[in-house]
Amino acid sequence: MKKISILLLVLGGILLSERTACAGENPVGPRHINSIGMNLVRIEPGTFIMGFGTAALSDELTVTHNKGKKRECLKRGNYDEHPAHKVTITRPFYMGVREVTNAQYEQFDPSHRRHRGIRDYSKNDDDAVIMVSWEDAVAFCQWLSKKEGMTYRLPTEAEWEYACRAGTTTPFSVMPFDSNVPNGWGLFNMHGNVAEWCHDWYGPYIDGPQTDPVGRSTGQFKVIRGGSSQAASFYMRSANRSGSISDDRSWLIGFRVVLGEMPTSKALPPHKQPHQIDVSQTVPADLSKGPDKSVPYLTIRTYVNIPEGAAGPLFYRHNHNPDIVQCPNGDLLAIHFSTISEGDREMVYGGSRLRYGNDKWDETSVFWGPPDRKAEYSVLWVEGDTLYNFSSLGVANSRPSAIVMRTSKDNGVTWSNPRTIVPRADDQGVMETVFRTRKGAILIPADDHNLFISHDNGRTWFSPCNGRGQAGIHTPMAELADGRLMSFGRYDDIDGMMPKSVSNDMGKKWTHTASVFTPIGGGQRATMLRLKEGPLFFASFAKKMTMIDGEGSNSECNGLFAALSFDEGNTWPVMRLISDGSNRRVFTRKNKYYQMSKNRSEGNGYLASCQSADGVIHMVSNRVEYAFNLRWLWREYKP
Secondary structure, eight states, X not given: OOHHHHHHHHTHHHHSOOOBOOTTOOOOSSEEEOTTOOEEEEEOOEEEEESOOSXXXXXXXXXXXXXXXXXXXXXXOOGGGOSOEEEEEOSOEEEESSOOBHHHHHHHOGGGGGGTTGGGOOOSTTSBOOSOOHHHHHHHHHHHHHHHTSOEEOOOHHHHHHHHHTTOOSSOSSSSOOTTOOOTTSOOOSSSSSEEEEEEEOOOOOSSOEESOOOBSSOSOEEEESOOTTSOGGGGSTTOOEEEOXXXXXXXXXXOOEESOOOOOOOBOOOOOGGGSSOOOOOOTTTTTOSOTTSOOEEEEEOOOOXXXXXXXXXXXXXXXXXXXXXXXXXXXXXXXXESSTTSTTOEXXXXXXXXXXXXXXXXXXXXXXXXXXXXXXXXXXXXXXXXXEEEEEETTEEEEEEEEEEESSTTSSOOOOEEEESOOTTOOBOXXXXXXXXXXXXXXXXXXXXXXXXXXXXXXXXXXXXXXXXXXXXXXXXXXXXXXEEEOBSSOBTTBOEEEEESSTTSSOEEEEOSSOOOOTTEEOEEEEOTTSOEEEEEEEEEEEEEOTTSSEEEEEEEEEEEESSTTSOOOEEEESOOSSOOEEEOGGGOEEEOOSSBOOOOEEOEEEEOTTSOEEEEOSSEEEEEOHHHHOTTOOO
């Protein structure tokens, strides 16, 4: 596009006549005003380089966190902006000069007015509409198309970036980010204000030239572009990509429309991660056999396998907050968040698979990764042939987050479209130990004194205590034989010991007493589950507690331990340090090591656990999986 052509388009409202078309009449000229007062500008065909350019970003643009740290790994943009590739747009289209406004959207849905002013945003008629999902935006376009007799739709991701760049190759087409300054096409607020939905399913770029690309054929996230008023400048760049689940309604997301037929290009196939490839769908005949139950069994394996120096989408150094389950086909699946800094937008969940019959975990790949949306919590649960995943959907340090749910019927190869089950969960990120009660309710213990329950198999959810429930945070929970709920927590210590909470009414009210366990602090989380054999299993971190040590004798121990209760949590007669006494070096938090000795084991980490069909207990911490049977944990156990 020649500079003089772009200049004419910028001045189109002065040098060229604007025209309001009648319904059903195709627009002509550089601008179009439709029947609801929406101003659109004609975007001419052309070719551009989509993705990150050639020049490294300035240090200032690599600051994405409120702590103000510059990040060298972001000098070349985000990993998903590569490879840069030539894209040709073959047909002209009209694009809204500004995002769809409250007044325009409310002609379609008058009830949406109730969202005006949420979090003190979007109060006026001409403010960009927010709190609209991708599905809402598509429905608006369909309504407008029927009303006008012409095709309105969301822009493809390529059309959006082409329109945003307006012939530029720099990080921004307009400086500064002023709502009164248009880019070369005459478009306002392409950087900031509100983020904008696009048509495409999100997926990695492919190399090589493309013509009228339309993204992936399906996926987990719809593309969002442009950043928002809450985003750092890094996320407002022309090349930056974001995304969310299609039913997400956020105070940061709006949309603008395109007028023109959809490109007829074929979508790319859905992208699969390594843990989704070559997964057996056969249930092994010997699934319940496993190690000899009469012989003590302990093995220690690294389950976080990320190449050293990796800086996106997974990160080598900071991996935390895991969960683990056994899939119906016998594979173990372990997940954990991976990030540069907790609380920032690059947080994703990595996943690794220990395929049935193998003794080494696969290399870690992305498990749950809404781009630029901070995946801080994610948990797994298996029931029958269904694998469940509950995850948080946040935006940097902005609160509140949403909780979403998805399911898999093929051992994690494909997933249902994620669905929001708790739209705004404040600081209540989902944690570990999802379970179903004897009466059929599904329970999700949540961070910061909360709990979410579903009585209709996951369709609807509610909190019985509204954040005034169990003592402490990061609370593992179990149902007792008499239907009561019991949990343990970090903080809110009682008489110098970890708090124990019990509820007689499914989480509405709780009583709190001191447990027999020493308290835990920052960087630590306990885990608890009901074993198939009947006892309750609990694991945490000891401070000078007497128990079975790494050599099989009783001594004062520190660090990771496991315990068993045979009387519904009243007493815990079996306690053992998770150590083989070998003095081996084992990975712990942030890739540091600890030395496993007779009376000392790993001292820091968030724990999660499951029991496989063969009776082996699998527990994960920061980077390590500990697998042991009851005979190892309990010397008197007789299978």
